[in-house]
Amino acid sequence: MGKHGLDTNAGTSRAAAFRTIQKGVDALQPGDTLTIGRGEYAETVVRKGLGSAEQQTVIRAEMRGTVLLRGDVDAPGFKPVPGTRRTFAADFKGEVQAVYEVDTLERLDGQATRAEVEFQPGSFYYDVAAAKLYLSSSDLRPVEQHRYSIPVAGAHGMMLEQPKRVLLDGIAVRGFEKSVMQTWHTESGTWGIVLKEAKDCVIRHCTAFLNGGGILTRSGLEGGNLIENCVAYGNISPHGFECGGVVAVSVRNDTLRNCVAYKCGVGVRLYGGEGYGLIEKSMGWGNVVDLGIKGGKMGEISDVRDCVALSYLPTRGRLKHSIIGFKNTYVENQPAGTDTSIRLNFERVIRDQEFADPLNFDFRLQSTSTLRGSAPDGSDRGPFPYQADVFYVKPDGDDVADGLSVKAAWKTLARAAKELRPGDTVYFEQGIYEGDVTVKGGKAGAEPISLRARGTARVLIPGSIKVEGSHGVQFERLNFARTVTATASGKVRFNNCRFFAQDSALHASRCTELTITHSEFTRFAQAGVVLDGCSGVELSSNVYDNQHGPAVACRTDGEATSAIRYSDYNSYADPGKAWRAGGKAMSLAEVRQASQDIYARELQPVYTMRDGIPEVTDRIALVIGGALGRSLGLHQDLMSNTLRMTAPTLHSVTATTANIEWQMSRGSMSGIAWGETPACEIKAAYKVTNHADTFRSFSLTGLKPGTTYYFKLTSAQLIYPLDDQGPGEVVDPKYEAITFTTEAADPAPRTLYVAAGGSDAASGLTRGNAWRSIGQAAAQARPGDTIMVAGGTYIEKVRVRGTGVEGRPIKFMSIPGEKVILDGSGRRIETAFVINGKSHIEVDGFYFDGFRMGGQGRTSMRVITVNQSSHVTLRRLFWDGRGAGYSGGLLMGADSTDLLVSNCVIIRGSDGMEVTNCPGFRVEHCVFLSHMIEAVKLGTPAALTSNIICDSSAFKAKSNIHFMSFGNQEAIIDRNNCYFLRTPEAERTLYWIINFKEDGKILGHTRMTLPDYKKRVAPTDSVVLDPQFAIFKRLDPAKVPAFPIDKFVSTEVPLDFPDLFATNPAVVRRSIGLQPEAFADMIKK
Structure with a gap:
């Protein structure tokens, strides 16, 4: 089936394809295969009783990673709401199940009132009657610096009940969430992919992002399910703690293998059940719980092995050859070296000295690692026993060295490219690496050869790079100033690279399966990518600054269709000359007629040179638009400890108190100071640990009446920074002092009233003039005031913004005899x-x-x-x-x-x-x-x-x-x-x-x-x-x-x-x- 099909077709050939995935799934009989053509499908899919124990039934993408099942829509543009600092609004008609900040993978917190959006960064409120959506960004930046999506389907993406021997392969799902809880069968959450009461099913090479939950299997009486080679990110829901990345529940002989989950609720998880479970060769980072096993008999008998969890990895079962960032909460204080796993924090591991590229999640050991041979049996601890196949290059290195550690790194590009073997990886530290180099190596069917920048290093290669007669050579995070050529080679891959030669950026001839992803091409006059006699080329998520020449040039007319297997989610500065085929320009519209670049964008990024490398000046337009929700051009998933803040403001003041407010982007410790002079002699620390509630309200007491005071923030520090990312960078700190003068005397205490039928525009001084919300009273209350709340139901979060003092507390009370x-x-x-x-x-x-x-x-x-x-x-x-x-x-x-x-x-x-x-x-x-x-x-x-x-x-x-x-x-x-x-x-x-x-x-x-x-x-x-x-x-x-x-x-x-x-x-x-x-x-x- 495919986007070109019709549901009235027979579905038995490409020419007679179905239009929707649901139609194709409905038509399946045991042993059938449904092949889905590339594209985005806005639908939900449900089937009960699919498959049989005798034959495997297959639902697969024609090309892995190019089929996206969507339950969300892109949000409209937002405008600032007058009278607010951080609230933005847009007209939107339809059900708003949730809101996702796509570029940060954050799920905004739904609020019950519009007012709360102003208090809480990263939240939203939908006014159904007015059809207006209000939100604030997650990091205190203007909303226009982010991109948002709105789940509207209100159901699971693909829900298969009681499937048997079903294989899902290569499908991606995004945007499936529901504003209310689902049933316990799906852990109360809404998932991208759910296999309920599944037996002997396989989910392979699937991707789930920006859903309530990513991928879930719930075993039936027999289980035996496998999830492998899947990736999940940005999946989290308030409705169920087990909602997360890749999860199997009610486990009976189920396996999670080679899966990665990040920025989710739970990452990779087995939960509950009576049978054996296994998690192996999987990774989690940036999740609430990265990886683990919990519950039932399964929790005692199951295994975790060869895994990486950069925060928590709770399991009562056997844990072997893994890396734990914080701890296994079920086994406290395991002494280092007493088993085969590594505990990064407890052992104070200096990651950059021990591992290949920890910032990019490569935890293979350097030759000098102290973790080698440190297990009780003399083996290497962790999931990756040392092998002499990772090499390092740095500007002050030595080509005579063995290159097997950063300390013993080589010096030149020529030495790095010499005698490369299948499976070798070369990491470059930041610097300029001169010289022309020809890369020859690799073997069909063998592990690829990789040349990469290490961490966030800016690596500039001013000379020419030639790849000749090679197979499986990969380049990543490198900057090429001259034309890169690839000749008579197969499976050459460029990812996250910059090309800025002034003639042609990349020239490939007689190459098969060339892949270029998340790369940027600028300054070229002839063409960005030249293809001559190639086949199986894949181009995705690239930025082409093709103002002076075509982004892609093919030698003949037919090669534009025969050479390029797939091209999409790219951006073009000039859509009028997107490609050139046989000397003839092809506009983006003509490229789309050839079924390529259906989801491409038209963008004109501005570049500036920094250290000899052209960089996009403003990347906001590129933060989404790439494949699978990722950015256009360079994309690097990194943990960040960035902390943002607003300047403090005075909320209210009395004769002896002052209430100061500001906002932080995450749970933090604020240094505060105040006094009667700008020096602010009195100093304190104000700590709020919660990451979700970032509004700060601090009250000063014991002040003198009729006196001028100064207040300022003096520092900001993350309470729980993401591990190994430093103490946290404070962006644009607001440390200037504000001033205020206390009242000469306090008025008499008041009794204030709130009633369900009141109005926040009223005085609040009598029950007949009661306010509508308790929060309004909490904002106005002074020392000694009593807030009397009338019977009724109040849907709100009450923030106490003023303080009481000794002998004059602020009281919130229900009116006697009335139920609040x-x-x-x-x-x-x-x-x-x-x-x-x-x-x-x-x-x-x-x-x-x-x-x-x-x-x-x-x-x-x-x-x-x-x-x-x-x-x-x-x-x-x-x-x-x-x-x-x-x-x-x-x-x-x-x-x-x-x-x-x-x-x-x-x-x-x-x-x-x-x-x-x-x-x-x-x-x-x-x-x-x-x-x-x-x-x-x-x-x-x-x-x-x-x-x-x-x-x-x-x-x-x-x-x-x-x-x-x-x-x-x-x-x-x-x-x-x-x-x-x-x-x-x-x-x-x-x-x-x-x-x-x-x-x-x-x-x-x-x-x-x-x-x-x-x-x-x-x-x-x-x-x-x-x-x-x-x-x-x-x-x-x-x-x-x-x-x-x-x-x-x-x-x-x-x-x-x-x-x-x-x-x-x-x-x-x-x-x-x-x-x-x-x-x-x-x-x-």
């Missing part, structure tokens, strides 16, 4: 209240529902997020995390003091609360129900008193996962708590102590039961009892499960505070759990 619900809009919003850099804040009497889990660890956000604040009280809050999708806990607290959580209910969620470095943290009279992982995760001194903590969900409890974790056993007070367990207390693990000490020895990670804790840590008076919640008095006992809390797993049983009052006399007598008297004004009689 903050709704996360079906897991679209991750946080209800953001309290950063504030003090004396109280949040009291709210219900929360439908919020999603926003990340993991200290970079995460929860229903309430508190950073670097003090004296924050959370009281009478009800978080119901039940329902589809991943929900987080009630609280993420970091670097704060005197944080109190009292009389709150936390249901479901991954972790009930996660708190780090918060001295004075207290949890009192709370109820925890059915947590997924931990009820309480602590990296701080804390006191837990009079709480009821019920066992986790049955699925997790069977793994005996602990209730709470903490680092320092001496800093935790466990007092008068009630634990409700599924299993006997002598068996059920309650505590995980990270740095456990006993008898003067550091024993490290130690899990223990309550009896163990009482014996080995502290004589706590906490007990194991059934609290006998009040709700069970009104439920039919026959319908209450053996472990009563399981009745609440689903949302079919609504819950409220009184339902969870304890009635067990032994619990009531000790005043454990919710205090009924605390709710007298909150609950209707």
